[in-house]
Amino acid sequence: MINGINIGIVVVLVGIYGLLTKRNIIKMIMSLCIMNSGVILFFISIGYVFGGQAAIFEDSSSLMVDPLPQAVMLTAIVIGLGVTALALALAIKIYDEYKTLDTNKLLEK
Amino acid sequence: MGHAPILIVVIPLLAAFLTHLTKYVKLKRGAEIVAAIGMVVPLALLLSLGRGVIAGGSVQYNLGGWPPPVGISLTIDGLSFFFALMVLGIGLLIVLYSLGIYIFARRYYSLLLIALSGILGLVLTRDIFNMYVFFEVLAVASYVLVAYKHKPRAVKASFKYLIMTEAAWVLFLLAIAILYGLTGSLNMDSIALQIDKIYQANPQVIYLVFSLMMVSFGIKCGMFPLHTWIPEVHSQAPTPVSSLLSGLILKVGLYAMLRIFFLFFGTTLLLQSAGQLVLYLGVITLVLGACLALVQDELKKLLAYSSISQIGFVLVGIGLGTELGLKGGLFHIFNHALIKAALFFCAGIIISQIGFWRISRMKGIWRQMPGVTFSFCILSLAIIGVPPFNGFVSKLFILQATLAQKNYLVIVFLFMGILLTAAYYFRVIQTFFSPEEFQHKPDFVPQPVGPFEHLSTYVVAVLCLLVGLFPDVVIKFIQPAIKVLLP
Numbered sequence: 001m002i003n004g005i006n007i008g009i010v011v012v013l014v015g016i017y018g019l020l021t022k023r024n025i026i027k028m029i030m031s032l033c034i035m036n037s038g039v040i041l042f043f044i045s046i047g048y049v050f051g052g053q054a055a056i057f058e059d060s061s062s063l064m065v066d067p068l069p070q071a072v073m074l075t076a077i078v079i080g081l082g083v084t085a086l087a088l089a090l091a092i093k094i095y096d097e098y099k100t101l102d103t104n105k106l107l108e109k
Numbered sequence: 110m111g112h113a114p115i116l117i118v119v120i121p122l123l124a125a126f127l128t129h130l131t132k133y134v135k136l137k138r139g140a141e142i143v144a145a146i147g148m149v150v151p152l153a154l155l156l157s158l159g160r161g162v163i164a165g166g167s168v169q170y171n172l173g174g175w176p177p178p179v180g181i182s183l184t185i186d187g188l189s190f191f192f193a194l195m196v197l198g199i200g201l202l203i204v205l206y207s208l209g210i211y212i213f214a215r216r217y218y219s220l221l222l223i224a225l226s227g228i229l230g231l232v233l234t235r236d237i238f239n240m241y242v243f244f245e246v247l248a249v250a251s252y253v254l255v256a257y258k259h260k261p262r263a264v265k266a267s268f269k270y271l272i273m274t275e276a277a278w279v280l281f282l283l284a285i286a287i288l289y290g291l292t293g294s295l296n297m298d299s300i301a302l303q304i305d306k307i308y309q310a311n312p313q314v315i316y317l318v319f320s321l322m323m324v325s326f327g328i329k330c331g332m333f334p335l336h337t338w339i340p341e342v343h344s345q346a347p348t349p350v351s352s353l354l355s356g357l358i359l360k361v362g363l364y365a366m367l368r369i370f371f372l373f374f375g376t377t378l379l380l381q382s383a384g385q386l387v388l389y390l391g392v393i394t395l396v397l398g399a400c401l402a403l404v405q406d407e408l409k410k411l412l413a414y415s416s417i418s419q420i421g422f423v424l425v426g427i428g429l430g431t432e433l434g435l436k437g438g439l440f441h442i443f444n445h446a447l448i449k450a451a452l453f454f455c456a457g458i459i460i461s462q463i464g465f466w467r468i469s470r471m472k473g474i475w476r477q478m479p480g481v482t483f484s485f486c487i488l489s490l491a492i493i494g495v496p497p498f499n500g501f502v503s504k505l506f507i508l509q510a511t512l513a514q515k516n517y518l519v520i521v522f523l524f525m526g527i528l529l530t531a532a533y534y535f536r537v538i539q540t541f542f543s544p545e546e547f548q549h550k551p552d553f554v555p556q557p558v559g560p561f562e563h564l565s566t567y568v569v570a571v572l573c574l575l576v577g578l579f580p581d582v583v584i585k586f587i588q589p590a591i592k593v594l595l596p
Contacts, residue, residue, distance in 0.1 A: 012283060019276060028272055035279045043286040069289070072238050076282060079245045083275055086252060090268045097261035106265060 004045025187589025330362025348457025388428025395421025
């Protein structure tokens with residue numbers, strides 16, 4: 001049962017585990033990225049047809065994958081990039097002010 | 110004006126980028142003027158479509174001319190119209206408040222317009238992935254707005270907000286992926302057509318989609334165990350941004366809940382256990398929020414917990430799912446957006462004048478600033494639900510709807526919530542009107558507060574009284590929204 005859909009779900013769960021347990025800001029951002037990647041893998045695998053090609057019409061006989069998930073996930077990847085960049089910018093700002101990235105220590109300050 | 114729906118979304122976005130260009134124009138307050146125009150023009154376009162929508166119709170616009178199952182469509186129906194009107198109204202109020210404060214420059218107005226454009230887009234769209242994109246547009250703009258003043262605590266709060274909200278949207282994206290895998294469509298209407306058949310064949314997958322969406326919208330609207338980001342973010346953000354967060358961004362979660370739950374699960378899940386789940390989580394939210402507000406000593410934190418508590422009232426109205434319950438819920442969404450925005454304005458004026466955040470240091474400040482304390486009193490009476498103000502009408506509807514269902518346990522908790530609301534606001538008012546002389550903070554230079562800030566609170570105080578006296582005016586806008594939810 002190793003296919004994109006199952007692995008996507010597992011990757012999302014790994015991300016959720018990291019988000020819930022890690023107390024370092026950089027690791028939290030990484031967990032967020034992992035969650036995002038898992039969903040992207042899951043979504044693309046849904047539209048994948050085994051042995052299919054990209055949906056470019058040259059001859060209509062060949063097998064094609066669903067192009068919509070790919071187009072949609074391209075948007076999601078770009079959004080994920082923007083959010084990660086912003087999160088890292090905030091992390092730099094927090095480190096400059098408090099000299100720590102540990103959320104337990106940040107809570108005390 | 111065939112292109113009105115897309116122009117409503119795009120004009121604020123265009124204005125957001127134009128505000129930066131005002132640097133090159135020799136115009137005093139150019140950014141403010143562009144921001145105001147960027148909200149007034151969509152408001153005019155929206156109102157030009159209003160007559161048909163109020164009569165129960167809807168306006169559909171296909172982007173690029175592609176019909177719905179393939180392309181993205183924007184639809185203005187009763188529910189979207191009500192929310193879009195609220196967004197633009199509160200947006201203008203926030204601009205009015207920000208006019209007098211000079212640190213709010215071009216960048217601030219640009220981000221505010223991007224956030225408003227995101228809310229308008231997600232309110233109008235009927236494509237579920239497009240809704241996710243607009244959610245992210247709104248979210249990214251609001252993270253930067255929270256950390257706008259670069260205060261260390263605000264940056265920390267903004268990071269907490271980012272982590273929780275992004276986790277919510279990833280779960281929402283997962284729900285979208287599952288729905289796309291099941292139905293092969295991203296259009297809400299065509300998903301809704303197929304969802305009953307899927308529920309008959311395989312109810313577990315619908316439960317999964319419902320719970321993923323419940324968690325993501327619950328984080329956004331501050332439902333009980335997911336409310337933890339609200340107090341810190343609301344109290345650390347700059348004042349007009351607190352108003353934006355409490356007045357509009359919390360309501361976005363409620364809008365998504367109303368739109369998606371009633372469209373997708375209205376005939377299956379909501380009639381059974383899911384409606385009860387929303388109802389009881391709402392009850393816990395309202396009692397817990399009120400209890401926590403009671404023990405707060407920071408004015409803005411108290412208002413934030415009060416927001417959580419009032420969202421609980423709305424959730425009770427939504428969870429009941431009856432016509433009267435939804436009427437109360439939608440009316441309370443409107444009232445809370447209006448009142449809480451203005452309460453944050455009052456708190457902002459008071460804090461910038463005296464330099465104290467704590468309520469216990471605000472003894473006897475009514476002698477210093479009688480106008481603001483008076484409008485704070487009016488607004489808190491309105492949100493407690495004292496007649497003849499608007500909060501009374503909406504809370505009455507919710508109570509009547511609960512009574513009609515003969516759910517006496519919930520009625521007890523609703524009354525408890527109202528009494529607790531009265532308790533924590535009266536504590537603040539009592540401190541304000543304390544006979545003791547106000548103790549000034551040594552060496553504190555009060556920031557100048559102009560007429561615009563005061564004006565914005567007075568306008569809302571008068572509106573509260575007017576809406577309370579003539580609730581039919583607002584109910585006329587709510588009726589078509591209920592017709593959309595309960596066809």
